Amino acid sequence: MIPFNKPFLVGKETLYIEAAVKSGKISGNGEFTVKCHEFFETHYSFKKALLTTSCTDALEMAAMLMDIKTGDEIIVPSYTFVSSALAFTRQGAKIVFADSREDHPGINENTIEGLITSKTKAIVVVHYAGVACDMDIIMDIANRYNIYVVEDAAQAIDSYYKGKALGSIGHFGAFSFHETKNIISGEGGLLTINDNRFLDRAEIIWEKGTNRSAFFKGEVDKYGWVDTGSSFLPSELIAAFLYAQLEHLMEIQDKRKLLWNTYANTLKELQEQNHLKLPYVPSFATNNAHMFYVITKNIEERDTLISYLKTNGVHAVFHYLSLHKSPYHINNKSPIQYLQNSDNYTDCLIRLPLFYDLEVNEVKCISNVIIDFFK
Template sequence: MIPFNKPYMTGDELYYIKDAVNRGKISGNGYYTQKCHNFFKKTVGFRNCLLTSSCTDALEMAAILIDIKPGDEVIMPSYTFVSTANAFVLRGAKIVFADSYTNNPNIDANSLKKLITPKTKAIVVVHYAGVACDMDLIMDFANENNLFVIEDAAQAIDSYYKDKPLGSIGHLATFSFHETKNIISGEGGMLVINDERFDKRAEIIWEKGTNRSAFFRGEVDKYSWVDVGSSFLPSDVTAAFLFAQLENLQKIQSRRKILWNNYYNDLKQLESEGLLKLPEIPSYATSNGHLFYLVCKNIEERSQLISFLKDNDVFSVFHYVSLHKSPFYIEKNTNVELKNCDTFANQLLRLPLFYDLHMEDQNKIINLIKSFFQKNQSL
């Protein structure tokens, strides 16, 4: 079976983990945590960042930092993972779901204006598949209405909006290093802080609501409980694993982009024949090779294609179920119609894409897809 995903190891992960252990400090905010922070600041250009145990943790930190309270409204796409919504629901927010574009799973920026009310506090955007949302338009709406913007950039490492790295545009941003992402640490995430007013409080929330980090820097004579917070920081063992990956970022990205382009170029003919739809990258965005998907004509065709690929030892998967149709949401809210979101929920299919995917295996997948659609076309 060709799997959907296979975690890639650079070869240095165990070496750095052993080094972290030998240094005698494997709890959070150690030597390798700082090396990862410095990488993102110096190499990527983020002004400030904090590693977290997951992207979910980073989102929860963002919700605390912008002071979400019961009754506040937060706009976000319905086509996203549940963590995007849960982080704000936990603080009492009402989630207002927005639709996707017709040709792109990202949030339809043009729909935001009608969703903003006096209770709106933030807009959360999700850069699906590492492809940028229309950030200029989104930031314009936010600035006009005094709203915070959080970038859920879980899938968006090494991807850009115009010349800006994703995660550097909103007030806050979050990343994932889950084993399904381009750069991994098993579980792991990061909060990026682009607004300096959040710097000090973010560190306190990160350290369980204490000023512990300031104490170790010698800025205070003792540390104590000064704010809400939790244990959001990861072990330095996790950071050591992550650093080995970061050192190989461009190598990993180069390989994934080759695989992404192979799919796109070899399946383009099927799209030109009207048999399926492929990802559409807006002129302001780039692809980081995170995932490759195709869009079938309907849910029945997608189910048939999944079964056909599985019967031929290829594991493909669909993605998100529309959050606005989830039992948890419907129980507490009136149902809304988001046609484009439902289209992607019912028709989008992700294909295997990982560093160690061999060319012969990718060619097999491509040929199987071609044979499936050619057979269906002849029926």
């Protein structure tokens, strides 16, 4: 069975973890945390980068920094992971769901403005599969209505919009280093802060509501509880593992892009024959090869193809369930929306295996199984 995903070691992960243990400081914000922060800020021009224990934590930090309160409205695409909405409902916000684009699972930028009210506080955009939303449209809307933009870039490490790194354009960005992502640390995340107004407060919220970071920088002679916050920073063991992966970022990306392109080349004939659709990458976006997916004509065909792949030794999976139809949303007596594109991706999208240790000949084998299915 070719698995859907397989975590990998590509560099000095275990050596750096051992070094962190021997340093005598493994509780967080040590040598490897600093190295990771410096890497992200240098390579991607984030004004501030703060490691977190998950992308969910990064989004929750963003919600705290924006002072999201009961009654505020947050625009979120329905076709996304629950954290994109959950981080803001925990602060009391009302989620207003947006539909996806017809040509891509990302948010339909042209529907956003029609969802804005006097209560709208922020737009959360999800760069699905590491492919950018049209950030010029989104930032123009945000600037005209004086609302915040949070880039949920969980899948978008090392991906760009018109030459700008994703996560560096909105007021905030959030990344994931879960074991299914391009760069991994088991669990782990990153908050990026690109607005000067939030730089200092972000460290306070990150450090349990204390000014501990300022104390260690020598900016204050003692530290205490000064704001809200939580224990968002990860241990040095997570940071050490992550830094070893970052040292091999280009190697990882090159391999994933090779696999992605192999899928695209071997399956393009099926798209030309109108059997299925392949991923679409707009001209303004780059492809970081986070995932390769296909879109079938209906849910019955999707389920049958997944079963056929499994019978032939391939573990493929469908992806998100539209959040506007989730039990939580319905149980809160929220109005049911009709979001055609989001529901179509829920019913018809299949994710194929894509991980560092996968080989080109295995990708060709998977593709041939799909070709045989349609024959």
